[in-house]
Structures are given as C-alpha cells and as structure tokens.
Amino acid sequence: MKDKLLDTINKFEPDKKSSPFLWTLYDGLHTFLFAPNHVTKDGVHIRDNMDLKRTMVHVVLLLQLCYLFGTYNIGHQHFLAIGEYTGFLEGFHLKFLYGFWQLLPIFIVAHVVGLAIEFYYAAKKGHSIEEGFLVSGALIPLIMPPDLPLWILGLSVAFAVIIGKEAFGGTGMNIWNVALLSRVFVFFAYPTEISGDGVWIAGFENLELPNSPVEYGWVHLTLFNGIFDYFGLATFDPGWYVMDGFTGATPLSLGFQGGWEAITEVYTQSAMIWGTIPGSIGETSKPLIIIGAVFLAAIGIASWRIMAGMLIGAIFTGLLLNLWGATPFMTVPWYHHLYIGSFLFALAFMATDPVTAASTERGKWIYGFLIGFFGMIVRVINPAYPEGWMLAILLMNTFSPLIDHLVLRKNMQKRLASA
C-alpha cells in the first residue's frame, strides 16, 4: 500500500529547474507524507530519530488545547456581553459555533499568508520548505484579539515573516520571535485594534457605545439557525445587544485603575484562573497552558531554565513593586500577577522559542529572569497599555546574543587565562 502510494506520488514529481515553485510544493508535501530516504554520509552512521518537524509538531499539538478553549471562550465572552446564557456550559452549541466561525478565518488567513511567503522564498532560494512557520502560524491566531480585521492580520503576518524572518535568512536565523513580531506590528500600526477595553470581545458594532447591537451574518442567521431549528435548539437572535453597563475591560486594565479590589469586583479569581475572561484568543485558560508548559519542559522541547528564570524574575519584580506600592496596580500582590494576564502563555510558548532565546544554559537563566523583570515593569508601570510580555520578550530577544556573548566570554577568559 505504502509503496503503491509512493510510486503514484513519485510520478508527479515536477522538474526542479524548470518549475521551482511546483517542485518546492511537491517536496514540502512529499516530506510531510514520508520521512525521506536519505542516509548518513561522512560522519556518524546513525542519527537520532528526532528532527525539526517532530520538535515543532509537539508544540503545535500542545497548542491545540489552547485552541479548543479559545474557540469556546470567544463565544462565551460574546454571550456574557449580551447577558444571555451566562453559565459556562449553557448555550454550548451557540458559543462553540460562534467561536469557531470567528476563529476559522483568522487561522486560515494567518496560515495562507505565512505559508505562501514561506513557499515563495523556499522556491526562490531553491531549498526545501522549513518547518519554522508551523509553530509561528499556530501561535499567531492565539495571541490576537478575536475581532481583529483580517486584512490587518494578513498584513501583520506578512510583515513578521518577510521582515522578521526571511530578511534574516529563514528559519533558525531570525532575531525576533515571529509570532510576537506580527502582534507588535498590529500594536504599533493599528493600536486601536489591539488595546483598550472594546477589542477583546467579538461580534459587536462598537462595544464601547451603549447598547451596541450584535453583528451576525448569513452564516449565523441562516445556516446555523437553520440547523439549530431543525434539531430544536436555541438560535442566534439578531436583536441582541450589549448588556447595560458592560465594559469588556480586562482584569489588567481594571487593576491599573483600581488595584486588586477593582479586579475582583468584576471577575472572580476562579474565572481568571480557568480563563473565562476576555483576552487574546488563546492565552486565558491557565490550567491548559500549565499542562502545555509542564509537558514541553518535561519532554525537553522548551527550556525549563527559561521558564524558571522568568517565573523567578516576575515574582522578584512583583515583590519589589509590592514594596514600592505607589499606584493601585503596584499593590496587587505578586501571586495574583501570575494569572491575571498572559504571563503564563508568554512563559510557556513565547519566551521559550529556542531560536530567539539565549542559547547558553547559563544565559537562559538570565534571559528568563530579565523577561520576567521587564515584563512586570511594563505591565504595572506603563500607563498606556497594561501588559508587558510581548515587549519584554522582544526586548530580550534583541539582547539574547549579548547575554550569550557574555557567558561565552567568561568561558573563553577562563580558558585563555590558564594558558
């Protein structure tokens, strides 16, 4: 069966010289379907079974937990804003399909734009498609607000992949985390789309205006409602509008205004931990992220040193800010900081990107610690935007070669001093 399939596929191999684009596409699909038949030469005769595809796919697999919850949470937040089906499992089919229909285009646009650019450069340079975008492409939808216009998303992905990665030479050569680069592009180019209280909940004309009506399209009102009617389930109602007094503010912006008390007036602690709060699509559910982080660290794909360093850095800075206590946000105890924002998501999936992190073991501790430190500073002290991990990680991406350089210089000095 396998051989037959292989023969059939091999018949379609295009010529590499005359049609490089087709060949790249063919090669990408072929190596996806079949691990190639290359054998070792000059050097070791046997190789470890691990390769980059497998490394990357484990991250993507663990992100699926965040995808599942994120999908549902988009719908859940939507209905919380309306004030209908406020129980977590009430209106399950509505919430899930609403979230799914919201997330699907984001996922598709992020992948189509990113992979198309990747294919183009792979063909142009004549090498095979590299796996780098597998993880970036899975991460980008999870760190975007659910209502982001798709053209902005496409633009940000194109920016991140071209300027952030291909300009430096492709997978493994980039200086900045590609996923975060796409987010920071939106952040600086279209700040109103990614900050403020109104952007974290999907499906309304303008959340910040009172009684803003819902936006449903043909799919919701005709397709989904038709199916729901057929099964006798509850349906989407185009007459819904935002509940009176609903703001959509995230715990962080509440905390910035009024400290821990202001946060707990709106959100319960358990809601913030389980993740039934507004935020970027994938970063809200802390237990699922912790599962991912522990698993990635245990199988050795993400560096536990970076995670531990970042945790220590954040706790340390939280303690310092608690001591200072000058603004309401500074008085929020450090242990609450660990779950009210996207700290854990950044810790598990963003800071640990091996390409952009420090590459020496000692450097990883320093790198993680400084991300924790700067991230907390930006989150608590920055007046414009109460979250800091994106900026902190990009900042430390910039400095990770310097950290490595210092660690290596120490090693070199030790060796040369004894010579």
Added chain:
Amino acid sequence: MEIKDNRLRLGSISLFLMSLLVVYPNIVLAGNDSGLDLVTSLIIATVIIVFGAVIFVADNLLQLESKRQMEGKDIKIDASLFPKDFKVSSDKLPTYIPRDRYFHLNRGFDINLEGKPENKILETPNISNYSVLPADFYGLAPIPKIVPDEGSSVLAGDELFFDKRSPEIKFVAPVSGEFVGIKRGPKRAIHEVNFLADKEIKYKELPAVDLETASREDLVNFLKKYGGWVHLRQRPFDIIPHPEDVPRDVFISTFDTAPLAPNLNFTVKGESAAFQAGLNLLNKLTDGSVHLGLDGRGEEMPSEVFLNAENVEKYWFKGQHPAGNVGVQIHHIKPIKKGDVVWYLHPHDVIVLGRMLTERRYNTERLFALTGAEIKPNAYVKTRPGANVNEVLSGLEFRDDNVRIVSGDVLTGDKKERDGFLGFFDDQVTVLMEGNYYEMFGWLLPQAVRPSLSKTFPGFLFPDLEYTADTNTHGERRAFVVTGQYEAVLPMDIYPQHLIKAVMTNDFERMEGLGIYEMSEEDIAICEFVCTSKMPLQKILREGLDIVNE
C-alpha cells in the same frame, strides 16, 4: 573532584531565602496593620545578612589558616564549618577505586544497540588480503613515497612508504608476503597499499633496545625507523606527532563507551608484559607522565593488565558515552591549552609498541569485535588492522543484504565496501542496516523504536531496551534551531554549538577561546548523533582544526 565547592553559592542563596522569609510576611501583614513596618523588617533582614556574611568570612579565614599551616604536609584537613558535600547520596565506590582520582561525569548518552560482542573468540578465518590505507593518518600527504617494488616480497615490519615531508617516519608492512601494488583514487592519491599475506607471518627482527640505558633520541629514532611512531597520535589535531615535539603528557583510555564497543578488558587479556613495556617506553618519551583512564562505572572490574600497570597515573571515570573518550578524560585530568602538545594511544597501540621491545618484532595482531544486529554471531576475531573486510566477515551469517559495513563504531567509523580494509586504529567492525527507505509520517509516528535522546519517544522509560539502528538520517538538514542539546551529551566545559558556529564563521579567536584544541571529531560525534538539525558536526570541526593547524 567532580564535586565543585558549592558552599558559597548555596550559602548566599540560603541567606537570601532566609531574609525573604522574614521580610515577605511582613509586607503582606503590613497591609492589615498587624505586621512590622517596612523599616523594621528591612533592619531584620540586614542583620541576618550581615551575620551570615561574618560567618562566611570567618569560615574562609579558618580554611585559609589551616591550609597555610598544613602546607607541605601530606594531610588534608577540612577546617570548614560546613559539610563539603551537599549531595544527598554520594557514589558508593567499589574498593578498587580511590575517591580522589574519581570523576563522575553526569552528561553523556549511551546508545544502546543490539549486537554487542560476546566474550568469545571465533576461529580466525583465512585472510590473505591486507592493505595499509594512507587516509587513516591525518596530515599525511596524499601521495606518499612507496619503497618496495611491485611484486617483491616483504616481511612484517619492512619499510613500506613514507611522507616526503618527513621521510624519517616510516610506515611498515603489517604482514609478510607479496606487495601486490597500490590503488589510486582521485588526483592520483594513493588509497590502498596492498599485500597478499603469507599463511604464516614472518617478522623482521628488530634490534634490541634497553630502556634503562637508551636515550630519548635513541628511542625516537627506533620508533621512527621501525614503524612504531605512527601508532602515536597527537592532540590537538589527531595527527602523527612531529618528532621534534616533546609531549607534555601521554594519555591512554582503557575503556570504550561507544555504541557496541569492544570490551578492552577482554581483548588485552594476557598482554600484561607488552602493555607494561609500552608504558615504560612512553614514560621515557614524555617530560610529564603517562595517564591511564580507567573504567569507574563499577559494572566490571578493569583487567589486571590495566589495574596492575606501573609508572602511570591512574584516573577513574564514570559516565555515559563519551566518558571513555580520551579527549574527555584529558579535559578533566589536565586540559590542553594553546601551545600544548599531548599524545594519546589506544591500548592496542601501546601493546604494539611494547611488543617491539619484548618480542622484538612489529606485531599488530589484536582482537576485533564483530558487532551489529545484522550479523551473527557477535564475537571477537583475531586479526590485524588492514585485513580485508570480506575475508574477516566470511564466516558470519548476514540477516540482510542491504547493509553498511563500518570499520570502527557507528559514530566515528569509516564506511567500507566488501572489498575494503579495516582501519589502522580500529578494533571493531559494525554492520548495520542501510536506511534508504521512505517512512510514512515517519516524523510524527515512527514505525520502529529507535535510539533517541528526545523524551518525545517513550524509549527513555526503558533504559535497558536494545535498539536496532539504521543509517537513515530521520529528517533533513536544517539551520540551528534547538539549543542546549549538545551540551547535554558532552561532559566537558565547552559550548559545542558556539564552537561550531565559530568554525562556520571562520572566527579564529573564538575557536581558540571556546576550546577547539581540546576537541576532536570523536568527542563531538555524540553531539552529531543527537543533532535535531542533522548538522555534519565532525566534518565542520575537522575544517576548523585544519584552519587552526595551519
């Protein structure tokens, strides 16, 4: 020695934690107006830190004082107030291992393959084709000068060829018989110098050498003239040593941790006299000492040959591969610095040198391990380096035809065709499956269990599982992505990934600073095995060594 003095570090951490313990509850309680205020808790923390610092300083002074008083005396006293070793359980050592000469290397990776050699010797097959391969020696010019005429008969130990750049270093015939000619490769480089061996090997008789009276120069000339010199290898660069260099030290590793490695305790049995003679000879050639790295893993007591060796410094190593590599051992015993020259030898080469003195003939006979899951039986066979592969393997049963024959181990050995010859420094033949197959979704769901460092495979749960490996690369070459992987398997204070990057960017200063002189291809081979990006690290490192050597 492997235990670093962690006292200061642990002390400062515990002080920090202690002060935090005092300060932190106060911060929380201060909010309720029931705790001490900030100033008071800071004062308490300061007092703790100052108090702790005083103790540490006093402790250090105590140690310094005791060291000063004990200077010159052969007593070691630990005057510190704190226990030296924070490890919960230290290694229980067998009685034959002295603790102060013991290194426990924590990093490394044993590739547990199927097809380990049993401790038994097969009947030697009839081997008539032998060859000396100039490519086995690094730094040799590709076209050496051949001395005997084609078709002439030679004795084992007769002069065979020499490098025109150092004509006094002779390469000699390993067997007696007819010199049947050379085989050339690209650019007229000489690939093989071939012999048809006699049934009974006849040896050229070497002059007697008295180690007591001979000068170093006499010994050097003796070795150069009668073929012993080329058994010496120099670090850095793995080349034949320059006769004018006096080595700082000589290092010999007496155990092999490579996959399917032969058991040297078994293969040197009965060679005590020759081994000791070789060691005595080496002692005369170096200003330093001869260091012996012994197997400290505790599973098997080293052979009497090694245990009872005299005139050597013995060190014990425990750890996974590459703990048995001489390069790793040198790094821990006495690292190679810029400008240093040390020699290293395989125990079998020491025995060859010893036999030149005791038997007065050039006799390279040794036991070769026939390993790998594709052949049966896996055992030893007595032959010589340069023997024809096909003839050596003639009595064995092959499981499959699609195999690769490797002279040496699977990490560092050379691929040989059926009509090829065993390498000069090897004592092992490995036969393994060629991996020229496609595997459907192999990167996600591999259809066989294979050795891997990665914990994404369940293999790490079964450390005793033996694998059959094949030569498939299991992935394509990529740029460096994963970090920390090489460091996890190389028990040296070296950053292999950065060293390799320094070679790639031709950064001479960095290569030196990051320790390229301490590295050799066999040491980095385990990193190449685990590399997720499938980088050819040995090849890159060799380029770097060649650059630095020039």
